[in-house]
Amino acid sequence: MTLGQAQGADDEGVRLQKVLANAGVASRRVSEQLIVEGRVRVNGVVVTELGSRIRPENDLVDVDGVAVQLDQSKRYVMLNKPTGVVSTMKDEHGRPDLRRFTKDWPERLYNVGRLDAETSGLLVLTNDGELAHVLAHPSFGVTKVYIAKVDGRVTPQTVAQLTKGIELEDGPIAADKARLLGSERGTSLVELTLHSGRNRIVRRMMAAVGHPVVELVRRQFGPLHLGTLPAGRARELTTVERGALLTLARRDPGDQETP
Incomplete structure (x- = not known):
């Protein structure tokens, strides 16, 4: 199917290969190859004709299923x-x-979502209000990974309890994943993967199983990983990270994200 069929067959807009090159996806020649190979979609429709034009301010483009950022503002x-x-x-x-x-x-x-004052770690900052709203909305259930230093020696039974589910004052909750990273000097390190956006959820879960949180850091938000970024430092997302984040924001909220 041609893009002309998809959007009304007019000559307005910018050539697709130029848009891809301007967005940093690839050179114009390589972008043309991607189009011919059927790896580029516009508004969900595969486009294979090199003469195709799009409106970057309105159209959504992805390459190999990964969203492309067209709005450079x-x-x-x-x-x-x-x-x-x-x-x-x-x-x-x-x-x-x-x-x-x-x-x-x-x-x-x-900021996209929140971390309480005593929790450190990954926070996304953006001027893309639509993306911020989508990713913070409970229906999207964006996966977050936390590492908690807690009081006491956590047992395998407690880890199993966290994934099986526990009852809190505002309803039941279960971690998507939980694992014990180690214990020493009366404390334990626990990694929790959650898609809940409920307030102070990790602290409340760990307190409910008898292991209050001493320190808490969020290491992952959706497809983004904190890596070696020092505390108190900020950096722009890479092209790959932006693509992954925009892809997540464009998906159907009914789809399950892969942690």
Whole structure:
């Protein structure tokens, strides 16, 4: 099927291979090859004709199923939020907030979701309000991975209990995955994978099984991994990371994300 059939067969817009090259997907020649090979879709329709034109401001493009960022005015930043900082751009109580980490970018950035003040780790900052709303919405169930240092020696039975499910004051909850990373000096390290967006959920879960959290860090948010980014540092997402994040944001909320 041609793009002309998909969007009304007119000559408006920009040639698809030029759009792909401008977006940093590949050179124009390689982009043409991707199109001919049927690896490019526009609004869900495979496009194979090199004369095809699109409207970058309206159309959604993906290559090999990975979304392409066409709007270069959108900024996507990963922050390793330190403890003691609240997840807001301006705190009415005067506590340290996220503004200090956005000074390097001219755009007004906002956080996707929240981490409580005493939890450190991966937080996404963006000026893409639509993406922020989608990824923060409970129906999307974006997977998050946390590492918790907790009081006491966690047993395999407790780990099993976390995945089987426990009852909290606001309803039952179960971790998608849980594993014990080790124990020493009266504390344990537990890795929890969750898709719940409920407030302070990891702390409440661990307290409910008798192991209050001492320290908590979020290592992963959807397809994004914190890696070696130091606490208090922020960086722009790579092209691959942006593609993965946009792909996640465009999926049907009924689809299950693969952790």
